[in-house]
Amino acid sequence: MKEITVDVIIPVYRPGERFGELLKRLDAQTQPVNRYIIMNTEQAYWDRWLSETGYSLPENLSVFHVTRETFDHGATRDAGIRQSDAGICVCMTDDALPADQYLLENLVRGLTEKESTAVAYGRQLPDRDCGIIERYTRAFNYPEESRLKTREDLPELGIKTYFCSNVCAAYKRSVYLELGGFTKKTIFNEDMIFAAGAMERGYGVFYSAGARVIHSHNYSGIQQFHRNFDLAVSQADHPEVFSGIRSEGEGIRMVKQTAAFLVRSGKAYLISKLIYTSGCKYLGFLMGKRYRRLPRPVVLWCTMNKAYWGK
Structure with a gap:
């Protein structure tokens, strides 16, 4: 062999x-x-x-x-x-x-x-x-x-x-x-x-x-926003892969299951943090999907990777 x-x-x-x-x-x-x-x-x-x-x-x-x-x-x-x-x-x-x-x-x-x-x-x-x-x-x-x-x-x-x-x-x-x-x-x-x-x-x-x-990160809500903005930009740039396949449903399922896990673990007080970070993710994703409609200064604020936009 x-x-x-x-x-x-x-x-x-x-x-x-x-x-x-x-x-x-x-x-x-x-x-x-x-x-x-x-x-x-x-x-x-x-x-x-x-x-x-x-x-x-x-x-x-x-x-x-x-x-x-x-x-x-x-x-x-x-x-x-x-x-x-x-x-x-x-x-x-x-x-x-x-x-x-x-x-x-x-x-x-x-x-x-x-x-x-x-x-x-x-x-x-x-x-x-x-x-x-x-x-x-x-x-x-x-x-x-x-x-x-x-x-x-x-x-x-x-x-x-x-x-x-x-x-x-x-x-x-x-x-x-x-x-x-x-x-x-x-x-x-x-x-x-x-x-x-x-x-x-x-x-x-x-x-x-x-x-x-x-491998893991403890991202803040704002960092999650930036990361999901870039994630959505990549999806918007490649409709041949991602069009017709919704990502939001999987995200909602994860949030629901995470909330249930927090309740079972006696950590229900963290649900407010989960809602906040999940909201940041979703807002970043929505804006990234529509990045072509945004002014360039807004795009540069939203992204994690500013150098990418200079190419």
Whole structure:
């Protein structure tokens, strides 16, 4: 049997202690990393990290520098994958930590068990400082059961059929190149857009519950607004994927289930916070869907990624 080679592609901006821990945990994986491909935004931050940590670059780690103005969620990751010659490319973010030494092994298994699988993505677990609402959201979006998804699941899963996350996702490089890779200009959602295109061509997307990373955020309501604005912009820019598939229904279901969970947990007093943050998400999403009607200064206030709008 042909040996499986795995390269890991990581966009990095202002690396810190967590990034060093990520590299350490990846080095300890049962599935060896053939090569690390680092897509670093702004060389000065990378040089500072090297100076402060004394980190010695291993021979299998390559760094490519881009500026904030040229960074793009799709194009930058695509450039990293095209630097690879491995059979499998794993995309990760610099703040996601493998929960154990079997992360890459489980991703590879999920990706290779069926020839028709194009991408496998992992389960995101809450970090120690994660609030109870976000903990439940993680459990809602990343259940304990693995699942292979295809276009036939659209009537049941709706928008979640296409869900995939480059926080931790493995791609068969040959299939990735066959399908043209990530869209080269996108503010968000390059992973879901690719997943939808793969399904259109008959491929499946595998959710590997056993491939676990620790990754969560305690976003404020305003941060949720900005994030969901950009999320909706990506949907508005790609009607070939998202038109006719409503996202709001899934969001309402999550809010209802989270509220019920808070009541059961004796945390009903947090429902007001849930309503506030959910309202911020929904308002950001509505405005993002209609961003073309908004004045440019309003768009620049709403977005998380101001550099994107200068392109």
